Amino acid sequence: MASTFGTLLRISTWGESHGGGVGVVIDGCPPRLPLSEADIQPDLDRRRPGQSDIVTPRKEEDTCTILSGVFRGVTLGTPISIMVRNADARPEAYREMETHFRPSHADYTYQAKYGVRNWEGGGRSSARETIGRVAAGAVAKKILRALYPEIEILAWVSTVHDIGSSVDAAVVTARDIEANAVRCPDPAAATLMIERIKQVRGEGDSVGGVIEAVVRGCPAGLGEPVFDRLEADLAKAMLSLPATKGFEIGSGFGGTRLRGSEHNDPYQMEDGKVRTTSNRSGGVQGGISNGEHVTFRIAFKPTATIAKNQDTVTVEGNVSTLAARGRHDPCVVPRAVPIVEAMTALVLCDHALRQRALDVLPR
Amino acid sequence: MASTFGTLLRISTWGESHGGGVGVVIDGCPPRLPLSEADIQPDLDRRRPGQSDIVTPRKEEDTCTILSGVFRGVTLGTPISIMVRNADARPEAYREMETHFRPSHADYTYQAKYGVRNWEGGGRSSARETIGRVAAGAVAKKILRALYPEIEILAWVSTVHDIGSSVDAAVVTARDIEANAVRCPDPAAATLMIERIKQVRGEGDSVGGVIEAVVRGCPAGLGEPVFDRLEADLAKAMLSLPATKGFEIGSGFGGTRLRGSEHNDPYQMEDGKVRTTSNRSGGVQGGISNGEHVTFRIAFKPTATIAKNQDTVTVEGNVSTLAARGRHDPCVVPRAVPIVEAMTALVLCDHALRQRALDVLPR
Amino acid sequence: MASTFGTLLRISTWGESHGGGVGVVIDGCPPRLPLSEADIQPDLDRRRPGQSDIVTPRKEEDTCTILSGVFRGVTLGTPISIMVRNADARPEAYREMETHFRPSHADYTYQAKYGVRNWEGGGRSSARETIGRVAAGAVAKKILRALYPEIEILAWVSTVHDIGSSVDAAVVTARDIEANAVRCPDPAAATLMIERIKQVRGEGDSVGGVIEAVVRGCPAGLGEPVFDRLEADLAKAMLSLPATKGFEIGSGFGGTRLRGSEHNDPYQMEDGKVRTTSNRSGGVQGGISNGEHVTFRIAFKPTATIAKNQDTVTVEGNVSTLAARGRHDPCVVPRAVPIVEAMTALVLCDHALRQRALDVLPR
């Protein structure tokens, strides 16, 4: 059940990097939502390998098929099964991984946990698993827009290695983000980032980065204390992604250095609504959205699989070295952007439905 | 169901700051575990108000009673209900909160979500809710020690405001941590921290801080990809705590600035075991523990409730100001230390039981 | 987690027959519902021992206390903790059960499963556990009435031993049911049943019976195929009660002897609504309520604990005999009536909230 996520909108992903394919079953999608593959494919295209010269060259069209749950263009309220076939599998490129554990990859821990693993392409620990999340996220986005026409979920690359950027979460657009291969809406920074990624790839190395996200038009009242606080579920969603090492919402770690009088967001009235004049809370207070922009950041470590020679051990317990082959992203953040958006949409949609189920008596 | 946490070891907390009391029901505790209130009370004592001169002066003994699930000193395998009565309730001190929303507190969002709230002492959003977590965490610690006698879970205050500290996660002891009121095992830093907390309290203000935690002796193989990765469940657990704004594991946000060749933890053999020579992974790779120390940090914002005058609005939507009364911690991190330990124990214990259920066929 | 029931309205019961008490935590109750102990006590009074001369003489007032989740007379949307203290515990009356397994009771299976058990009064397997269910059921009834003012949930004793009755589910009233100690609304049958129960009790024996239930005013559309079909969740709810051996809905086992042309319920229009002219479906088709009366029956075996001498074995594995002491119902069905109603209300309320969460897009 470790591959199931969500309470009311519940997804179950399946699939290994090399095998019959990857997919997702979405349970709990409201009926009567117009839906077709055309709603899903664009986000898959943003995630797929081979889309630019700074990502893995693995050739996958990642064309999705909806196998159930949709009839004559609308959802039935029954499970939606979506599948993508694996095409460009090259198990031979991973043969070393059968015997050698890649440092800081999941090879060893999968072996330790399961006593068996699919070493071809990383198996289940491959980022291909996220295809199901992105497909489901596209459905979640459609549900959210049907419920809250104003809602917008955007993520972008905020830093790569030590290269920062300057982006205003209040106004950034999808077009800005998609304007370059690294998905950083600060064009000057993007140029440097792309350069850096190419450089480290040339050196057989990799780099990390930070993705920032915003939800604009999020209604107040989403999030379910005490355990399913909105930021708790967002944190879980993000830390469930490969290569993530950190999450912060609003002021984050930086906010720990402030006093309460500096950190608190004063309330005011605006057009008859309770609003805050600052947003160090990141749109969430007491675990519940307050109607302001929800803003958060996720840390992605440098890709573990690198071509440089590294000390490691073999499955048999012998000391050895490994210079990995296979096709890998030198930096995961550009392709992780749609994945972060997808997980955000899944969390918000689930909480939107939960609030619908809770808020049933007259106010 | 938002007050339920865990898959196999499942806790349900209940209770408001002012009301009949607070408590927890623990479902799924293995039978035949020796257990009494004496196993639980020490952690509650570390959490309770009034324990030192840098925390809230609310007078609560927080004496717990086990109401079910234990018979003649051992657990029955049935739900364990644990309860603590509220003693020193002073609803009159919170009367302003009936009408005024405290900036950056949960007052407004609870009102927006539920259309009603218990404004006395913060109601359900009060840190008193964490009593149930700490009690359940003490039980989880006992289960873990029964399964893995070597396991140790320790948390401590790493920073307060801008005051850092120097602590070695590999050797720090519970005695070091409990040696001072702020629970920072670096004595020089602790002195400065205590001073700072007293100072801001004197000014009617508050400060934030960071808690660091380590799990030593954690076996390899805990954590359930893809969604219930160990770091994902830890992140959720921590971000479900009041006043948290961030979580990072291992290298965290700092690790994003490294190259793969700098970040990867090389493998070696040690006493016939696969070990790493560094631990930037923080003990988790691919969502599964690798047998190294699990290390992570949590950001706590400054306490929202301060005595300084702040701009806010009333329930009726009028602009107003508020200088909060009531009894509050000027800095939450000293008392949050046992809470972080408790949530860590709950996550690990749940995953330990899940691994027991999965790993049933011969290797 | 085996003591948790429900998806959106989720209850966790706790407590043993002899111990600190019994109770329930209700998570997911909608906020703003008027609620006090006075809403709950009447159903507890219908369940409690000592209420008549055909039930166990154990003296328990079963007075409930709401410990959380309610503020100034309305629910907060936070967990509602309800507790009843055990008063008339007499562990000495059960001392034989420490060493002897009662035939067809839970003594042996609890020992086999848990390796330990609270033998005082049956511990967790005692019907006292159902106090939490009845308390939660009273809350569920209030929620249901707030959502569907016309809804009525009624259960009654349909047979005792070989004594049947004649009751019209379409018109029977709570007053009819409560008119006699056995809760059979057919007065002539009730007299015979009461006589029979007294007779077998006099002989140190026990008898079984059948409870029938109806939900009138149930809206069409409740129930969630494929696994959480309404009849599936009702069946689980009922078979989770002590002493139950069977469940049937609508035509039940008798319906297997009909042809489709005899069994099918023809549709007609009535006041602009789709209605059926017969109700062999028992108000459920394809797992979903159809707007007709939901009708079902539950089989309760004779009470296992009897005063007659029986062959059994001891904990040490020695052949022995046992004539049980302790206080027990000679027939469980009269007191099981409010428990069946409570479980019915919990299932329906949960499904009502689930339908609210699913049916969110315009029709």
Next chain:
Amino acid sequence: MASTFGTLLRISTWGESHGGGVGVVIDGCPPRLPLSEADIQPDLDRRRPGQSDIVTPRKEEDTCTILSGVFRGVTLGTPISIMVRNADARPEAYREMETHFRPSHADYTYQAKYGVRNWEGGGRSSARETIGRVAAGAVAKKILRALYPEIEILAWVSTVHDIGSSVDAAVVTARDIEANAVRCPDPAAATLMIERIKQVRGEGDSVGGVIEAVVRGCPAGLGEPVFDRLEADLAKAMLSLPATKGFEIGSGFGGTRLRGSEHNDPYQMEDGKVRTTSNRSGGVQGGISNGEHVTFRIAFKPTATIAKNQDTVTVEGNVSTLAARGRHDPCVVPRAVPIVEAMTALVLCDHALRQRALDVLPR
């Protein structure tokens, strides 16, 4: 989430009768289990249409493909996705169902609940949905046999219409059951049943029946009071199947007519084990298996879709009549036998894993 079943071994089925196909994702299967399509296909073949002259003539090979979770012949511990394509879809045969509600079928209730439905072949309410259950059940059987080599799960047709049979649950074999098309191991009764089914089919009508099941070699200790009692989960599993109206375990409804002294199963010692000399409990006491044969029966109503003319209404609310075309089983029980076995295996396997997770401390 209504299409998800199980706690630790969790299955999610998907698919409509007419559409891309049907399938299941199995999450929580222990790693290192030898598994291939050859383990699954035999049970699918027992379930598939067209297998004999007393079932629906729809032509489906129902050939399954394992898409994930298996590597080099063994399970990985990751989700196992299994798929079957729909081949012989004939939507035109169901065109009347677009406008007419079949009496006692799911047509109307699906429309009422979801506001939309796939009327082709019954959509999600079609028995084709059970393909996923049967596939998953085959996996569950393999896991169970790996854990308890002695375990046997058998179901058979006990009655058809008013034709009973005589079968000894203690000794009946799979070969006996599969010896005839109706799957009744009493050959004389089987002949009559087959005749009756052909007769009613000839008349455009249908009949119901009862399936009986036994689990032999079930260890003591499975089942989780209070809500997840073994019989409760079996009842839910069975009532979640299309066309079911009742469930009874052990003595069932008949047992309500006995006295406790007649009903109780006395204990004795046999080869050092606690055994009962009778089995009116049906192998379960207090919600937990006691090591005896687990025996239960399920009532299946006559197939709702019949060729005879019936009164009904249209989607627009007009009174009309309907004589259904399409291909349907005149009696569902022969093909339901492997489905009942599958659901039984899923329930037992889930409880076996749950007991593994609970029983972790030394006895």
